[in-house]
Amino acid sequence: MKSYLTPLGPKADKDTVRRHNLSLVLRAVRDEGDAGEATRAGVSARVGLTRAAVSSLVEQLIDSGFLTESGKTFSGQAGRPGTALKVARTGPAGLGVEVNIDYVSVCVVDLAGTGRVRQTEHLDNRGAPPDEVLARAARIAARTLDSAREQDLYPVGATLALPGLVSGGSVRQAPNLGWNQVPAESLFAEALSGLRTGDAPLPVRSENEANLAALAELWFGGLDPVRTFLYLTGEIGVGGALVLDGRLLRGAHGFAGEIGHVVVDPAGPECRCGSRGCLEQYAGQSALLRAAGVEESGGGAAGVLELERRAQAGDARAVAAVGDAGRMLGRVLSGAVNLFDPDAVVLGGIYRGLMPWLSAHADEELTGRVVSGLWSGGSGRLRASSVAGDAARGAAALVVQDVLADPVAYARPAAFLGD
Amino acid sequence: MKSYLTPLGPKADKDTVRRHNLSLVLRAVRDEGDAGEATRAGVSARVGLTRAAVSSLVEQLIDSGFLTESGKTFSGQAGRPGTALKVARTGPAGLGVEVNIDYVSVCVVDLAGTGRVRQTEHLDNRGAPPDEVLARAARIAARTLDSAREQDLYPVGATLALPGLVSGGSVRQAPNLGWNQVPAESLFAEALSGLRTGDAPLPVRSENEANLAALAELWFGGLDPVRTFLYLTGEIGVGGALVLDGRLLRGAHGFAGEIGHVVVDPAGPECRCGSRGCLEQYAGQSALLRAAGVEESGGGAAGVLELERRAQAGDARAVAAVGDAGRMLGRVLSGAVNLFDPDAVVLGGIYRGLMPWLSAHADEELTGRVVSGLWSGGSGRLRASSVAGDAARGAAALVVQDVLADPVAYARPAAFLGD
Numbered sequence: 022m023k024s025y026l027t028p029l030g031p032k033a034d035k036d037t038v039r040r041h042n043l044s045l046v047l048r049a050v051r052d053e054g055d056a057g058e059a060t061r062a063g064v065s066a067r068v069g070l071t072r073a074a075v076s077s078l079v080e081q082l083i084d085s086g087f088l089t090e091s092g093k094t095f096s097g098q099a100g101r102p103g104t105a106l107k108v109a110r111t112g113p114a115g116l117g118v119e120v121n122i123d124y125v126s127v128c129v130v131d132l133a134g135t136g137r138v139r140q141t142e143h144l145d146n147r148g149a150p151p152d153e154v155l156a157r158a159a160r161i162a163a164r165t166l167d168s169a170r171e172q173d174l175y176p177v178g179a180t181l182a183l184p185g186l187v188s189g190g191s192v193r194q195a196p197n198l199g200w201n202q203v204p205a206e207s208l209f210a211e212a213l214s215g216l217r218t219g220d221a222p223l224p225v226r227s228e229n230e231a232n233l234a235a236l237a238e239l240w241f242g243g244l245d246p247v248r249t250f251l252y253l254t255g256e257i258g259v260g261g262a263l264v265l266d267g268r269l270l271r272g273a274h275g276f277a278g279e280i281g282h283v284v285v286d287p288a289g290p291e292c293r294c295g296s297r298g299c300l301e302q303y304a305g306q307s308a309l310l311r312a313a314g315v316e317e318s319g320g321g322a323a324g325v326l327e328l329e330r331r332a333q334a335g336d337a338r339a340v341a342a343v344g345d346a347g348r349m350l351g352r353v354l355s356g357a358v359n360l361f362d363p364d365a366v367v368l369g370g371i372y373r374g375l376m377p378w379l380s381a382h383a384d385e386e387l388t389g390r391v392v393s394g395l396w397s398g399g400s401g402r403l404r405a406s407s408v409a410g411d412a413a414r415g416a417a418a419l420v421v422q423d424v425l426a427d428p429v430a431y432a433r434p435a436a437f438l439g440d
Numbered sequence: 441m442k443s444y445l446t447p448l449g450p451k452a453d454k455d456t457v458r459r460h461n462l463s464l465v466l467r468a469v470r471d472e473g474d475a476g477e478a479t480r481a482g483v484s485a486r487v488g489l490t491r492a493a494v495s496s497l498v499e500q501l502i503d504s505g506f507l508t509e510s511g512k513t514f515s516g517q518a519g520r521p522g523t524a525l526k527v528a529r530t531g532p533a534g535l536g537v538e539v540n541i542d543y544v545s546v547c548v549v550d551l552a553g554t555g556r557v558r559q560t561e562h563l564d565n566r567g568a569p570p571d572e573v574l575a576r577a578a579r580i581a582a583r584t585l586d587s588a589r590e591q592d593l594y595p596v597g598a599t600l601a602l603p604g605l606v607s608g609g610s611v612r613q614a615p616n617l618g619w620n621q622v623p624a625e626s627l628f629a630e631a632l633s634g635l636r637t638g639d640a641p642l643p644v645r646s647e648n649e650a651n652l653a654a655l656a657e658l659w660f661g662g663l664d665p666v667r668t669f670l671y672l673t674g675e676i677g678v679g680g681a682l683v684l685d686g687r688l689l690r691g692a693h694g695f696a697g698e699i700g701h702v703v704v705d706p707a708g709p710e711c712r713c714g715s716r717g718c719l720e721q722y723a724g725q726s727a728l729l730r731a732a733g734v735e736e737s738g739g740g741a742a743g744v745l746e747l748e749r750r751a752q753a754g755d756a757r758a759v760a761a762v763g764d765a766g767r768m769l770g771r772v773l774s775g776a777v778n779l780f781d782p783d784a785v786v787l788g789g790i791y792r793g794l795m796p797w798l799s800a801h802a803d804e805e806l807t808g809r810v811v812s813g814l815w816s817g818g819s820g821r822l823r824a825s826s827v828a829g830d831a832a833r834g835a836a837a838l839v840v841q842d843v844l845a846d847p848v849a850y851a852r853p854a855a856f857l858g859d
Contacts, residue, residue: 196811249692270684270780273781274812276814278781282809287771294811295808297808355702355703356701356772359701360680360682360698360699361682361691361696362691363692389716390701390715392613392695393613394613395695
C-alpha cells in the first residue's frame with residue numbers, strides 16, 4: 022500500500038521566512054489594492070503578522086521599488102490614519118509573447134497585473150519556418166520592451182504562448198502551424214538576445230496559449246467564485262484548458278486540455294493532427310467560415326467579423342452554421358463536463374462574439390447529456406470569456422506571479438542586503 | 441488580479457507535532473514493511489527524525505496497539521541488530537461496502553492494507569427500493585463485522601461504494617439502480633446500528649465505486665510509478681475515475697469521471713441517464729452481451745464468463761462484439777486522453793478478462809486520435825486492472841488511510857495520554 026508519506030523538509034531558516042513574508046506582504050498590498058486602499062494595518066490583519074513586522078517588511082519593499090506610498094488615507098475607523106500603499110507601477114514587470122497562427126501579440130504587464138504596453142501584428146505564420154516566425158516575434162518583443170522602458174517598466178522574464186503541445190521548452194506538435202519538435206524557447210531567446218546586445222538575457226519559458234488565456238480569465242476575468250472550469254478558445258484551432266481549484270491541470274506530460282481534437286465523427290473530415298472528425302473540423306474558425314459561406318480571403322479576423330455581421334442581419338446560412346457549431350461544441354463539452362465536473366465552461370476567441378447564435382444550441386446538448394443534471398438550460402454555467410481572457414496577458418502575468426512569489430529574487434542586487 | 445495568497449495558519453503546537461509524527465512513523469513502518477523488515481533505524485532514516493524520537497514514538501504506537509515488534513533482525517550492516525517492526529494485524533481496521541447493480545460485496549482491510557474478510561452476494565438490486573437494498577447490505581456488513589471480530593479486527597469506520605453520482609452522503613443519481621436523491625449514508629448507518637445494538641455506531645461515508653476501485657488500483661495494483669491515470673470499470677454501467685498525481689480528481693461537485701455517459705453517437709440508443717448514444721450503450725455489459733448473442737438469463741457474471749469462453753473458442757460474433765466495444769472505448773478514451781493527458785488508462789471490471797479481443801482495437805483508435813502521439817500502438821499505456829482494483833477494498837482502505845493519517849484519533853482513549 023503506497024502512501025502520501027511526506028518527507029520532512031529542511032527547517033525554514035530566518036532568511037527563508039523573511040523572503041516568504043516579503044511575498045505575503047507584497048501580495049496582500051496587491052489584493053487589498055483591488056478592493057481599495059491598502060494600509061499597513063489592513064495588511065497586518067490580512068496576513069496575520071504583527072503591525073511592527075509588517076511595517077519593517079513594507080519599508081524593505083518600498084526601498085527596493087516594489088511598493089509605493091501615497092498620502093494619508095482615512096479609513097473611517099478610529100485610530101491614526103495610515104498612508105496608502107500600492108504596488109509599484111514601474112520597475113519589475115512581465116513580458117508575454119503570443120505566437121498564434123495568424124497573429125503575434127506581445128504585452129507587458131506591471132506588478133498590479135495591468136496591461137501597460139501591447140503590440141499586435143496580424144500575419145500568417147503557417148507558411149514560414151519556425152525560426153523565422155520566432156525571430157519576427159522577437160523583433161516585436163524588442164520593440165515592446167523599448168516602449169516599456171519609456172514607462173520605466175523592466176520585464177524580468179518572458180513567457181511564450183504557443184498554439185500546440187508545449188513541454189520542456191519545446192513545441193512537440195502544433196498542427197495548425199505545422200510545427201514538430203521545435204525548440205521554441207531557445208530559438209526565441211537567442212533571437213531576442215541578438216537584438217538587445219547591451220542587456221542581460223531575459224529568461225524565457227513557454228506554455229500552451231489556451232492554458233495562459235484560461236489563467237488570464239481566472240485572474241482578471243471576474244469569474245470569482247468559480248475556480249474549477251473548462252476554457253475553450255476558438256481560433257483557427259480550438260484550444261482548451263482545464264483549471265482545477267484555481268490551478269492549471271497540465272496532465273502527466275503537460276498536454277492536457279486538447280479538446281479541439283476530441284472526435285465528433287470518426288468518419289469525419291481529416292484533421293491536421295492526423296486524425297479524422299475532430300471538433301476543430303466542425304467548430305474551428307475555418308470550418309465555421311466555410312459552412313457559413315464567408316470567404317476567408319479577407320483574413321481570419323475580417324472573416325469572423327463578417328460572419329458576426331451576417332448572423333446579426335439574420336442571414337440564414339450564417340445563423341445555421343453557428344448553430345451547428347454550437348451543437349457540436351455542446352456535444353463534446355457534455356462529455357468533458359461528465360468527465361471533469363467543472364463549475365463552468367468559458368468560451369473565448371471567436372466564440373465570444375458568436376454567443377447569441379451559439380449558446381442556446383450548446384446549452385441544449387449540455388442539458389440533455391450531462392448526467393449530474395447541473396447543466397440544465399439556464400444554469401448559467403456556459404459563459405463567454407471576458408476581454409481579459411487573453412493568452413499574451415496571461416503569459417506576462419505568469420512572470421509577474423513569479424516576482425510576487427519571491428520578490429527578493431527579482432530585486433536590484435543590493436536592495437535586500439541591509440536590515 | 442486574484443492570487444493564491446495563503447493565510448498563515450496557527451502555529452503548530454507540541455500536541456499537533458506529536459500526532460503528526462506518530463502518523464509519519466506508523467506510515468513509514470507500513471511502507472518499509474512492503475519492502476522487507478522495518479527497524480527503528482530504517483524509520484529514522486526515512487522520516488528524518490532522530491533515532492531517540494523515533495524510539496519514543498514507536499513505543500507509544502506499540503503500547504496503543506498500532507505496531508507490533510518481533511524478534512531480532514540482522515540488517516547485514518555493521519552495528520547492533522534491531523527488532524523488526526510491523527503494523528498490527530489486529531485492532532483498528534476499515535470496512536468497505538460495495539453496493540452494485542447485481543451484487544453486494546463487503547470487506548475488512550487491516551492496517552497493512554490486506555483484505556482479511558470478504559463476503560459477496562450476487563443479487564439483482566435494480567428491482568428493490570433503496571432502503572431495502574441498503575438494509576440488506578447492512579445485514580451482510582454486520583455478518584462481516586462478526587467474522588472480523590473473530591480475527592480481533594475492529595473496523596473504526598465504513599465506506600459505502602455506490603455506482604452513481606455521490607455527494608454529501610447522498611446518491612444524486614444512479615441510473616442503473618434507478619436511484620434518485622437517496623440518502624444512502626444515513627439509511628445504511630441506521631440499518632447497521634439497528635443490527636448492532638450493543639456497539640457504538642460506526643461512522644459511515646460514501647463515494648462513487650469507480651473512484652474507490654481506482655484508489656485500490658493505485659494503492660495495491662502495482663501501477664507505480666504511474667500516478668496520473670484514467671480508470672474505467674465495465675459493469676452493467678461503465679464507471680470511470682480520474683487520478684491526478686495520486687489523488688482522486690472529484691471535480692467541482694464530486695461528479696467527475698462519468699465516462700460512461702460520454703456520447704458516442706448523438707442519435708444512438710436511449711440511455712438510462714436520459715441521454716442518447718452514451719458509451720454505456722455500446723460498451724456496457726448488457727450491450728456487449730446482446731451484441732455477442734449471449735443470453736443474460738444466467739445472470740450478468742455468468743453471461744460475461746460465457747462471452748469470454750466463446751471469444752476464446754473463436755466464435756466470430758463474440759469476437760466481433762468485443763472488438764466493436766474496444767473501438768468505441770478507444771474512441772471515447774482518445775478524447776479523454778486528449779483532455780486529461782494521463783500516463784495510463786486502466787480497464788477494470790468485465791474488460792479485464794476481455795482484453796485479448798479488445799485492446800488492439802482500442803489501441804488503434806488511441807494511436808490515431810491522441811494528438812500528443814504518446815499513445816501509439818505498443819505504448820503499453822492501455823492496461824488491464826489488477827485483481828487489486830476493487831471498489832470494496834478501496835472503500836475499506838480509505839478508512840485505514842484515516843487511521844494512518846492520525847492514529848491518535850483512533851486509539852483507545854487512554855493510550856496516548858502518558859508520555
